[in-house]
Amino acid sequence: MEFRGDIPIYLQVCNKIKKDIVNKIISPGGKLPSTRELALxxxxxxxxxxxxxxxxxxxxxxxxxxxxxxxxTDDLKRLSGIKEELAKTAVEGFLQEMYEMRMTNDEIMKILKKEMLETKEAEDE
Incomplete structure (x- = not known):
């Protein structure tokens, strides 16, 4: 895992574990490595x-x-919220950067639609 300098390492690791849970790499009720194992x-x-x-x-x-x-946790209600939380955080960061460039909502939507279309076309090939 490569770490970014602008976000505390512990938060980056937390997000990685959350993504592993969302992507079912780590199962509900699954055991995590010990702190020593995780550190290594x-x-x-x-x-x-x-x-x-x-x-x-x-x-x-x-x-x-x-x-x-x-x-x-095996609390499925709690686990189902992780994906939405991660997405919300990503969108907030994206929007903040777009607004800092003084982009309008219409300009942002145009870029998003274009990128989504291009990504879908690349996946379909």
């Missing part, structure tokens, strides 16, 4: 890995069983 796997500080798990637990996405490890 991603070449991050073990304290950062521990912070990732604390953050995910505070969001209700994981729970820890003492001596057994950290697990993804």
């Amino acid at each position: 796997e991603l070449s991050i500080n073990p304290n950062t890995a521990a912070r990732v798990y604390r953050e995910l637990e505070s969001e209700g996405l994981t729970f820890t069983l003492r001596g057994r490890g950290t697990f993804v």
